[in-house]
Amino acid sequence: MTQDANAPPPFQVNTIELVSVESSKITGVSVYSGRAEVTRAYRFAVKTGQNQVKISGLPNVLDHDSLRVEGRGAATIHGVTIAPTPIPPTASTSPALQALLLKQSRLRKASTRSQKAAASLEAYLNTLNAEKIGVEQLGTVVAQYEVEGEKIDDRLIELEQQVKDVQTEIDVETARLRGSSNRNHELGQTATVGVFAEQEGEVEIVLIYAVYNASWSATYDIRVNMQAEEKPITLIYKAAISQSTGESWEDVPLTLETVTPTYGTELPILDPWRISIYKRPAPRPMMAMAVPAMAMRSVRAESAYASMPAGGPGAPPPPPMPVMQQMQLSVASQGNMSATYQVPGLISIPSDGQAHNVTIVQLELDAVMSWVSVPRVDTRVHLKAKIKNASEFTLLSGNASVYVDGSFISKSDVPAVSPQESFDCPLGLDSAVRITYHPLSKKAGQSGFYSKSSTRSYTQRVTVHNTKSTAIGSLTVVDHVPISEDSQITVKLLAPVLPDPGNKAVATAGGGSGKEKEKVRVSEGVVAQWDGADDEEADPAALGKEGKLNWVCKVPPQGKLNLMMQWEVTSPLNVVVLGL
Structure with missing residues (x-):
């Protein structure tokens, strides 16, 4: 049996060193609300x-x-193992x-020699004696000096x-040497993968890993x-994506995940709720030495606190605290409870x-x-829309x-809205739309033969004016x-005549209670009701x-409405009523 010439000798491992950003391509990125999952593909040759395979230059924020x-x-x-990349020795020269x-x-x-030459020339010129040099020679000496x-x-x-130019080159080379050891300080992890090849x-191989310092958040334009x-309603659903992982995502297919990776979601355990009779602890024997009264009170208070159960009188001693668990996070995959874009x-x-913005979708919605x-607080009118998310997007x-x-x-703020759910905007x-809140009208009177009482009557008028050329379908005046x-x-509420709210704080001139007469037609297009009557989850007894x-x-175009509220307050004659 002949050995393959390209195969490494027995027990010898062929080492392949790759730099992640140079030897791979990102084939996909899934961004979550607080992290991202990156998929990188590497192609290389192996020996039998x-x-x-050592892949360096992976992000430090890698999970x-x-x-x-x-x-x-x-x-x-x-x-597969991953560890920090060994820092090479810094090259100083x-x-x-x-x-x-x-x-x-x-x-x-050379510059020093030239400076000395200039000084020598000046010294020579100073040694010349004008009396010994003729006028015809003086011009020649001066010209030669120049x-x-x-x-x-x-x-x-x-x-x-030349010295400046060389200093610039020295600075560049020094910076290159200094930067060669830490030029990728954010990419300081190395993954080592063992690969056994059947043939050359x-x-x-594909690395899939999660990184921190990456997220996306939703932003909207509501037109x-x-x-x-x-x-x-035209709702433009946008995503603001940001990342500082150390690696640049260049021309990558991007997926946005709405699921949030979680941990520690086990069902909580409900411990038994025990009660008992509190037994006062037996007094401690007096100390032999004298103790100041203030110190004694402090000691007694501390003793009572130490002996009292944490839940108060009658509660059993608290159980010992559980051992803290180490946080374990893992990238969550897409499930039925999330949306993927x-x-x-x-x-x-x-x-x-x-933040880098991309548009997810543009929706046309009903509202x-x-x-x-x-x-009573502010006569200005606020406009709002109840928008229904009639799309398949979360x-x-x-x-x-x-x-x-x-x-x-x-x-404005948009809450989390599921498909077919509505939200207020x-x-x-x-x-x-202009509202006039007229001054409050007051009247006072007395009644009763044996027990005198004071009755004060109040009338509040409100005028609504719609100056628009379109009708207002639903205006609520509170x-x-x-x-x-x-x-x-x-x-006692006299007008509008609403059902008795079922409490002694306010009486009404109308009969019934609960939801029997929740809404009362006051005039054409005007209905009066207790606040909260439109809430399906409201308790009728609390209205x-x-x-x-x-x-x-309902206010027609260019229309006006007059609203009136009347009530009276009855109290003993000589009693001062606060708050009126």
């Missing part, structure tokens, strides 16, 4: 037998527990740097520039067309920590518009920019009457307990 390896080719994966330093030294010495001095000056300027050839009768095409997200005002909570008829109105103030906190004071009531109005 045992091969050890070691999430790393897994898949492969293709006539080989078997024997094991190089042949190029030494040559530059030598050149710099020679230039400085020529020689100019040569020396030109040489000095040239040498100074090319194989492919409202007040003139549209159907689907007045595939970003069309390829996208690049650099490792800069900045029910409503107007709300609390004129909306994550995020910020929204709201535009009404093309104008920016406000910033405030649309700002509608200045075309107001309230006082509620009594004393049995001697009676508050009106806070004295709040609503007028729900």
